[in-house]
Amino acid sequence: xxxxxxxIWSDExxxxxxxxxxxxxxDEKWNVFTEGEVAFLHRSWTGRGIFEATFAPVDDGGRRxxxxxxxxxxxxxxxxDDDYDCLMLELVISAVVLGEPATDLRARLVELxxxxxxxxxxxxxxVQHSALGLRSDS
Numbered sequence: 001x002x003x004x005x006x007x008i009w010s011d012e013x014x015x016x017x018x019x020x021x022x023x024x025x026x027d028e029k030w031n032v033f034t035e036g037e038v039a040f041l042h043r044s045w046t047g048r049g050i051f052e053a054t055f056a057p058v059d060d061g062g063r064r065x066x067x068x069x070x071x072x073x074x075x076x077x078x079x080x081d082d083d084y085d086c087l088m089l090e091l092v093i094s095a096v097v098l099g100e101p102a103t104d105l106r107a108r109l110v111e112l113x114x115x116x117x118x119x120x121x122x123x124x125x126x127v128q129h130s131a132l133g134l135r136s137d138s
Contacts, residue, residue, distance in 0.1 A: 001068040003082045005090035008062045013098060014055065021097045021135075029133030030096050041092050044133075048076050051089050065089070084112055088131065096135050106132075 009017065020033040023044035031042045041051040049071060056066035070085045071077040079085055087108055095102040109131060110124045 001070050001082065001085060001089070003086040004065045004068055005086060005093075006064070007090060007094075008058050008064045009055070009093075010062045014063045017055070017093060017097055023133075024136045025134075027129070027134040028096075028136060029131075030092050032092065032097050039093065041089070046076075050077055050079075051085075051092070053089060053093075081112075081116060084116065087112060091132060095132060099135060 017032075017039055018034045020039075021031065023029065023031055026045075029044055031044050031047075033040055033042075037055050039051075039053045039055065040049055041053070042049050051068060051070055053065045053068040055063040058064055068089060070079065070089075072080070074080075079088075087105065091102055091105045091109060094100045094105060106124075106128055110122075110127045113127045113131065114120050114122050
């Protein structure tokens with residue numbers, strides 16, 4: 001991916017990311033697991049891998065995404081927008097895995113999706129649910 005999220009996740013965040021996230025019902029759209037330093041983000045219904053993000057330690061503590069790849073086969077993933085993919089990678093980790101409100105990221109998702117689709121009146125809840133899904137409380 002040419003664009004990567006700039007967030008630095010704390011060591012505590014990294015511990016939670018390493019535990020992953022497994023969808024529990026039809027409204028949840030993502031499964032996340034890690035192997036070593038790499039987080040794998042898969043769509044829950046199809047099992048298809050969409051993102052792989054390699055985390056690296058930061059000198060002052062925490063971790064950041066040092067490298068990531070996104071699926072580009074249009075039969076598996078229709079995404080082709082680098083801004084959208086960068087946002088989705090961060091949003092799935094923040095909102096789904098960590099359970100954060102991620103209000104700013106969610107607002108950016110709605111804005112970007114509306115602009116991409118040319119549908120300025122698409123309901124925010126529909127946009128978020130379509131891409132991100134829900135998250136069950138652990």
